[in-house]
Amino acid sequence: MNVDQLKLRIVGLAAGVGGLLLQSGCARPAIDSAPAAPVCQTSVRVSIVAHNGMPRNIVPRGAEWNFGSGSLWTFNGWQYAAYWDDARQVSVARRQLPAGRWEVFSLPDYQRTESGDRGRGGAISRGFGDGHEKVAMGISADGFIHLSFDHHLSTLRYRVTRLPVASNPAAHKWAAGLFGPVRDNLGGPRLDCVTYPSFTADGSDLVLYLRMGGGSGAANSHLFTYSGGRWIINTEAGSQFIDQKWSGGDGTVNAYPQGLAIHNGRWHITWGWRDTPDERTSHDLCYAFSDDAGKTWHNNDGEVIGVRGKKFITADSPGVAVWKIPPGSGYRNGGSMIVDPTGRLHVLAYGGRTGGIQFMRDPETREWSRQDGAPFGAWVAGEGNSLYAVTDAALYRTAADRLGEWTQLAALDPAWFEDGKLVVDRNGMVYNGTIFAIGQAGKTVRVVEAGRKAPTP
Numbered sequence: 001m002n003v004d005q006l007k008l009r010i011v012g013l014a015a016g017v018g019g020l021l022l023q024s025g026c027a028r029p030a031i032d033s034a035p036a037a038p039v040c041q042t043s044v045r046v047s048i049v050a051h052n053g054m055p056r057n058i059v060p061r062g063a064e065w066n067f068g069s070g071s072l073w074t075f076n077g078w079q080y081a082a083y084w085d086d087a088r089q090v091s092v093a094r095r096q097l098p099a100g101r102w103e104v105f106s107l108p109d110y111q112r113t114e115s116g117d118r119g120r121g122g123a124i125s126r127g128f129g130d131g132h133e134k135v136a137m138g139i140s141a142d143g144f145i146h147l148s149f150d151h152h153l154s155t156l157r158y159r160v161t162r163l164p165v166a167s168n169p170a171a172h173k174w175a176a177g178l179f180g181p182v183r184d185n186l187g188g189p190r191l192d193c194v195t196y197p198s199f200t201a202d203g204s205d206l207v208l209y210l211r212m213g214g215g216s217g218a219a220n221s222h223l224f225t226y227s228g229g230r231w232i233i234n235t236e237a238g239s240q241f242i243d244q245k246w247s248g249g250d251g252t253v254n255a256y257p258q259g260l261a262i263h264n265g266r267w268h269i270t271w272g273w274r275d276t277p278d279e280r281t282s283h284d285l286c287y288a289f290s291d292d293a294g295k296t297w298h299n300n301d302g303e304v305i306g307v308r309g310k311k312f313i314t315a316d317s318p319g320v321a322v323w324k325i326p327p328g329s330g331y332r333n334g335g336s337m338i339v340d341p342t343g344r345l346h347v348l349a350y351g352g353r354t355g356g357i358q359f360m361r362d363p364e365t366r367e368w369s370r371q372d373g374a375p376f377g378a379w380v381a382g383e384g385n386s387l388y389a390v391t392d393a394a395l396y397r398t399a400a401d402r403l404g405e406w407t408q409l410a411a412l413d414p415a416w417f418e419d420g421k422l423v424v425d426r427n428g429m430v431y432n433g434t435i436f437a438i439g440q441a442g443k444t445v446r447v448v449e450a451g452r453k454a455p456t457p
Helices: none
Strands: 008-012 020-024 043-050 072-075 078-084 090-096 103-107 136-139 145-148 158-160 194-202 205-212 220-227 230-233 240-242 254-263 266-274 282-290 296-298 304-307 321-323 332-339 345-350 356-361 368-374 378-381 386-390 394-399 406-411 435-441 444-451
Touching (some): 043 090, 072 435, 078 435, 136 194, 136 205, 145 205, 194 254, 220 254, 240 304, 254 345, 321 368, 345 378
Parallel strands (some): 254 332
Antiparallel strands (some): 043 444, 194 205, 220 240, 254 266, 282 321, 332 345, 345 356, 356 368, 378 386, 386 394
16 A cells, blocks of 8 residues: 555645645545545645664664654653664654754764673673664653663663753753763662563653563563652562463463553553463463552452562463463564543554454443454544554544444555654644654654644644
8 A cells, every 4th residue: 555546645845854744635445454434634744853763774684673662752842752873872853843843863872782791681682673672762740851772681771861851842952961871770779681661651650661581481571660750669679560470381471561551540551471482372462450550450350460569460360361362363462552531441452364453441341342353553542532543554543432443544655664663652642633653764764743634834
């Protein structure tokens, strides 16, 4: 599927670097992963962040290593992006919404190499480009920008701005000196054997998820909490809430979350188990929630199955699997999870030949529903009863209160995302009802914006 096939019509140029405004005409697309539906009038604008993204051929194996969780994050009327550049350094960009010009700098005091001590992971953690070392970003409510990067069973790499620059962006010149040094801790002891960092905002707090203690099929899950200007949960022992040990397989397993979402003070997390490094051993959709900021965890029926730092959730925990999915069925790690304004929980999981699998949990009945054949992409919660899924080829809308009815709103060019993982900005819907996604092609990093109308230049 490409832009021409869906009859996109160029109607103007928008302000900013490389701004391009496209208008999707109505058509009935032929797609395998969702029912055919008219394409509605939805504006799509492409904004060029920079031309310094790290190309695939700069390192061996050259997989999709840009972008990580939170790589695109809106805060206080400004948008921020973080990624690896063509000098193997972390680049950080910002712009004022709705259509400001991007400012970009790179952090020159850390360069990713394939040699040196990488921590407990040893040689396996030295390669670059296998999809694990992406840059993750989060912005805490006090205006500090947090980065975590370059992880595959390796020592923590973390840095944060010296000042709360996101609280008053115009008062701070955008320059590398805004960030402090690279740290291997969060104010406590050194953290080792780290993979998959992911930040989630919870009102005044910021939460950091880390997989620790091992690789695929044998790792634990941890949640660290930043509050009041410091990491108040900052040790490996005190942050663990899911454990690798269980009675099946070869005795170990690890959780691959579809996401952590926080709604009205309740923390929700969904995940699948994987028994070994072979993704075909992925199985089950699991769910737990916490009403005390990640300390106590309950299963779908409300029973306590875990206490952070003391009693861990395992694959043997009662009621932890809300939908049994056998290994070898095409289901695997990855996906997206959100909670809509009514408290319904929605999961998009990868289902192999069937495309995406959509799951929904009713907050009143606690019942789960499933629909196969959904467009597999990233969820964004919209206004009212609208949910959106962004793939590298299209933007879709569906109703939050029922399964299986998808409307394609706009076409997106897969070429915009061919050299990086598509990541959406989960904080951006308040700006003109616009959905933002970051992608890369070659060395060009771009943000794609789709909404009811284009941002006013």
